[in-house]
Amino acid sequence: MQFFKTMIAAGAALTTLGISAAFAQDYKAEYRVSTVVPAPFPWGIAAEKWAELTAERTDGRINLKIYPGVQLVQGDQTREFTAIRQGVIDMAVGSTINWSPQITELNLFSLPFLMPDYAALDSLTQGPVGEKIFEIIQAKGAVPLAWAENGFREVTNSKTAIRTPADMKGLKLRVVGSPIYNDMFTAMGANPTQMSWADAQPALTTGAVDGQENPLTIYSVLNMHELGQTNVTLWGYVADPLIFVVNPQVWESFTPEDREILRQAAVDAGAYGVDAARKGLVGDDQTLIDEIKGHGVEVITLTDEERQAFVDITRPVYDAWKEKIGPDLVDMAEQSVANR
Template structure:
């Protein structure tokens, strides 16, 4: 190589180095796609929150953070209980987690499944917006998940094909499906039912064939999936648990974003979660909504039984041993915090 050619090469290399972004100020190389997993699909509020989060992030980042939703927990073969593990393995990047589905791995998330802990939506809000919610954010962080917002799947009501349920004895012998978590097995055994765990994907065929008599889910999901056509003729509004949702993403993925983009992801999650909560509560006759969902149930010839406070207390009393036993598993300190927050909100 001639001296002149060598000089040109050195100059070109130096120019390239000068043009290259410095490590400290470089725009990170984002992936072409970030995968978001959620149970179910539109139009249920649970899935709607996930889709809105993905759409808001994608739009407001001008496609720089391109989030695609994979509904029906398809990235984990339909088994929603595997989503947390899949995130830690790098299979999914974003997720709207059901606390029911992650409680087997994150015992503190079981706070929302303590039977009859939360009497109403004010109690639920006191948990997600207070010290309990902040504790759960820290707990998820230690499991490599950045939790950025809380949403709501809704109070879970019970339906079945055989009879109205208004007292603990009415559950005896009924085969009731639950999604996940040994606490639900204990709850239904404690009420004399025969609990069966299965994924949501397996629920509809199980109801249609009579493999199970009943199930427990929010009213909005019951209506969206037309469970009245699956022999579910009786619905009891008992508000025994409310399934909180956690809008979260992989801690390593969050760390890969610039500070401005991290805040964008958080703000989009908060907005989507607010919309999700409003949708989950629509039509239930609670303050600020009408009772159109309950009317729709009756229009579909579903017998709706709304428990009185005294009737709910009968169930709560029957399940007190379960409540006490699981308080120890979840963490007595966290349970006491939740009880105190609910008392203050009542």
């Protein structure tokens, strides 16, 4: 009897292995994952961690290859989400800013001065607002799995210290390719110029543009003090959450078990990436800011009164975009931030 029990158990195990092998045979040898920047940027770190954890936890059944520089869409960041829906890209760790031309609601995170701190950002991505955003992304044609982070975007320039909106008058600043950024910087008196990051770097070097806005991790890794960006103002006017997504057809090709592995790997990689994005910027650990100051850069932290001047001057932009994004969603976000 024991012999027959052993044989039945062995047969069941072989059947399970056979099913897994059959599914694995239908899997691609490689799944292409799009990002804008590679490691050592936190964005690339999160993507690489996702690939590492997925391969490890699926015993190599699912292999992710990272393609930084949005090279799968010829460097055009704003085309990335469309390419995911079309299946040109299998997966992505993408920016809410870059996808906002296709998903208007993602402009929520670009509302000027909505999020005063990291707790406010977390209250959105990890609460009902984040759940609602995921529902919207799903309806738009991609499967969202988890959040990561590019960070709060700070303004830098080669001309002058920025403490008031008047200090921005006439400054030619590179901004990302979303209309709300043109509106914000125009309201503050600057001359916003939309261009890809590939074009921005030489423009900063030659002085064709005076400054830019990006998280300090990007500033640091790229040694932007060497590009003349010797004035940094910490104002935390918007943040740039990142989202792990999968093309729906690719998602459906996986077994339920592998889907859950892929999702949990994204959650864990996202948390890892958030830690990397905030390192040296939170609490008693200000080492990244100290490092930047060590290059002779003037780093200004606005007082509450100074920050309020920027809040006030961009409020008409906030109100106009609240209507475009959806008042109910913005109201939900404002409540989440207030209750953080």
